Each structure stands twice: as structure tokens, then as C-alpha cells.
Amino acid sequence: NAGVTQTPKFQVLKTGQSMTLQCAQDMNHNSMYWYRQDPGMGLRLIYYSASEGTTDKGEVPNGYNVSRLNKREFSLRLESAAPSQTSVYFCASSWGAVGNQPQHFGDGTRLSIL
Amino acid sequence: GESVGLHLPTLSVQEGDNSIINCAYSNSASDYFIWYKQESGKGPQFIIDIRSNMDKRQGQRVTVLLNKTVKHLSLQIAATQPGDSAVYFCADRGGSRDDKIIFGKGTRLHILP
Numbered sequence: 001n002a003g004v005t006q007t008p009k010f011q012v013l014k015t016g017q018s019m020t021l022q023c024a025q026d027m028n029h030n031s032m033y034w035y036r037q038d039p040g041m042g043l044r045l046i047y048y049s050a051s052e053g054t055t056d057k058g059e060v061p062n063g064y065n066v067s068r069l070n071k072r073e074f075s076l077r078l079e080s081a082a083p084s085q086t087s088v089y090f091c092a093s094s095w096g097a098v099g100n101q102p103q104h105f106g107d108g109t110r111l112s113i114l
Numbered sequence: 115g116e117s118v119g120l121h122l123p124t125l126s127v128q129e130g131d132n133s134i135i136n137c138a139y140s141n142s143a144s145d146y147f148i149w150y151k152q153e154s155g156k157g158p159q160f161i162i163d164i165r166s167n168m169d170k171r172q173g174q175r176v177t178v179l180l181n182k183t184v185k186h187l188s189l190q191i192a193a194t195q196p197g198d199s200a201v202y203f204c205a206d207r208g209g210s211r212d213d214k215i216i217f218g219k220g221t222r223l224h225i226l227p
Contacts, residue, residue: 045216102163105158
């Protein structure tokens with residue numbers, strides 16, 4: 001049972017390049033989330049998806065797009081990467097409605113934008 | 115939701131002692147609280163949660179206490195072990211089933227030998 005799997009684990013991009021971060025969960029969870037974690041800032045919600053086919057903005061959505069491809073997969077896309085998007089990105093999932101149960105996290109994608 | 119904060123950024127505890135990590139929240143409507151542990155290079159891991167209709171909840175070596183009067187949450191870890199070294203986050207939900215969970219900035223727990 002892998003839980004939440006994120007790929008890639010590390011990535012370096014140049015400013016202006018595009019990139020898709022992949023996330024898949026095998027726990028049959030309804031809700032999925034993307035967070036970014038910066039030093040001293042805790043985790044901030046970028047986007048979330050309450051169910052297949054639905055997505056909503058979180059606290060810091062600017063510069064990102066998401067796709068809930070099916071119940072298992074939720075991808076995060078940077079269309080034109082900027083240095084301010086250098087961060088560690090975490091995908092998470094939870095059973096049931098958004099925010100009503102604890103989340104299970106992947107181990108993150110460490111992204112550097114030069 | 116409103117911000118969730120922590121009293122101390124770093125806590126050093128002797129191995130074998132009990133650890134208490136504190137958290138203050140500002141939204142009086144918050145109804146669901148979670149503690150996560152994050153080890154270096156890993157994602158946050160769920161430890162324990164509590165809903166606002168409870169004051170205390172116990173797990174294996176951990177206890178969460180909720181004081182709604184002063185909007186304070188604490189995580190107690192009994193007989194702290196080296197494996198407890200990590201950053202601990204509290205998080206809360208603002209009081210609606212549709213509200214997202216907001217994370218605090220974290221407290222680093224350092225275990226002294």
C-alpha cells in the first residue's frame with residue numbers, strides 16, 4: 001500500500017519553463033490537495049479537489065493550474081515557472097468531505113526555479 | 115480561515131521526559147483540530163485529531179488537550195524518544211464542512227540525550 005505517491009521527487013527549472021507535478025493515491029480517497037511549504041511559512045493550500053471532476057482554489061492559487069484526472073490522480077501544473085515558486089510541494093488526500101478528516105501526505109517534490 | 119500559530123518555534127526535551135507542544139488558534143468557530151509530525155525530507159504524518167465537542171483525546175503516548183475558552187491546543191508526548199525528533203504542526207478547520215484546514219508554522223522538537 002503506497003499511500004500518496006508524488007513524482008518527480010526533485011526538479012530544477014529555468015524561469016519561464018513549464019512543469020507538471022504528478023500525484024496519485026491508492027486509498028480510494030475522495031478529496032485531494034496540493035500544498036506548498038516554504039521555510040518558516042508552514043503549509044499553504046494551492047488547490048484542492050473535493051471529488052473527481054471538481055477543483056477549487058486555495059490560499060495561493062496564482063501561477064498554478066490543476067487537473068483531477070480521475071479519483072486517484074491530481075496533477076499540478078506550472079505554466080511559466082517563476083523563482084517565487086521555488087518550494088517543496090506536497091500532495092495530500094483524505095477520505096470524505098474536504099477538511100473533515102485528517103490528510104495523508106506524499107513525501108513532496110522539491111522544486112527549484114533558477 | 116484565520117491564522118493558527120504556535121508559542122515556541124523550538125523545544126528541547128531530555129530523552130525520557132514528557133514533551134508539551136502548544137498551539138494557539140484565533141478562530142473561535144474552529145471545530146476540528148489536527149496534529150501532524152514532519153520528519154526531515156518527508157511529508158507531514160497524522161498523529162491525532164480532536165473535535166470541538168471534546169476537551170481531551172488520547173492516543174499511543176500522545177494526548178491532545180483543547181481549551182476552547184482561551185483558544186489553545188496542546189500536544190503531550192509521553193516518555194519522549196529520539197524518534198520523536200521532528201517538526202510538529204497544529205492545524206484547524208474554520209467551522210464549516212467546506213472550510214479548508216489551515217496549518218500553523220510548526221514547532222521543532224529536539225531530543226537531548
